[in-house]
Amino acid sequence: MELRQLHYFMEVAEREHVSEAAVHLHVAQSAISTQIANLEAELGVALFDREGRNIKLTNIGRIFLSHAEMVVKAADNAKKQIDEYLDPERGTIKIGFPTSLSNHLLPNVISAFKGQYPNISFQLRQGSYKFLIDSVKKSDIDVAFLGPVPKNEPDIESSILFAESISALIPLSHPLAKSEKLHLSELKEDDFVSFPHGFILEKILVDACRQAGFAPKISSEGEDLDAIKGLVAASIGVTLLPESTFQESTPRMTVKIPINSPQIRRTVGVIKKKNKELAPSEKVFYDFVKEFFSRLNQFQ
Structure with missing residues (x-):
């Protein structure tokens, strides 16, 4: 079994087409077919089901793919370490x-x-x-x-x-905009702007609000900081963000206010x-x- 065979096998498994794999690898289609046939003969199993010009992994082929990926990754990592030990x-x-x-x-x-x-x-x-x-x-x-x-x-x-604190970001027009600090419960009636469900900052926001005794009303979502801050600046809602996200500046038309209860840190x-x-x-x-x-x- 050779690393070259594993590379050919993985490429065909991804593309489910020998000729497309050959084009991507810049080798002859016959060379790939021969090496995969040799690999199957050595293993004593069929790795692919042939369906006309397309091929799909067999059940044992899918199992072998996971092991092949680990072997190739380990070999690449070993070569990288040797190269870097030299320089x-x-x-x-x-x-x-x-x-x-x-x-x-x-x-x-x-x-x-x-x-x-x-x-x-x-x-x-x-x-x-x-x-x-x-x-x-x-x-x-x-x-x-x-x-x-x-x-x-x-x-x-x-x-x-x-470690850093989590602060509230609210629109400049908000009734609490001139507060030096606030209890998070003071925002329980507000709409919140948040990252989508599954993002860690969304979990931090929801957990903090629950700790303060309420479930946040999430009205809008954004997948990056600029989007979140922009929505707050447009008075769409309020949000909670880590201190490090304010390093450069607080966006125009918004104000950052520390939260003194509950204390939220990450x-x-x-x-x-x-x-x-x-x-x-x-x-x-x-x-x-x-x-x-x-x-x-x-x-x-």
Whole structure:
């Protein structure tokens, strides 16, 4: 069994068409057919059902696909580690991040890191809370920034970088706009603007309101910070957002007000797959991030 055979097999499994796989891999169709036939002969099973020009995975083929993906991923990771051990200050790091950390935290960290390690490059992937955790578990992403830091994930190793408060963002025309602080229950009659169900910031908002004794009336949803802030600025409703999302400025026609009851906070940290040995460039970045925020917290 060869890695080349596994690559051919995975490509055909994805496209369900040998000729399309051949075009994508820039090899002859006959070469792919031969290698897959050799693979099936070695395994003693049929991996595909042939249906005219199209082919589909058999049940055993689907099982073999999951193992083939792990083998190829492990081989790619091994080659990456060897290449980086030869030159530890080069390499590519796959980093995941949520929308709530995209405007301030991520650019600052990467800018500071690139100042010291200019030859290390990045592949960045924005995603939801669950997507980022699952991607780290599957090694599709090397490290990810998250808030809050997951507590009950046995396959994840995490480091808390800092903790921050959650504040209310309300329209400038709101009756409470001149308040220095507020009880969250004071907003129980308001319409709320929120991220969609399943987003972690939506859960934080709903849990906070329930802690304050009411269920929020969510009238509008947005999938990114600018959309959420824009809806509040248009007086569509109020919302709750982490302190770090206000680093640059509070949007025009809105006001940010701290919440003194209940006190709502979230942790922000960096995660990696537990028991996975990071490649040199990944470890350099992981350690840099922890040291960067340790010094920042001491300064603050």
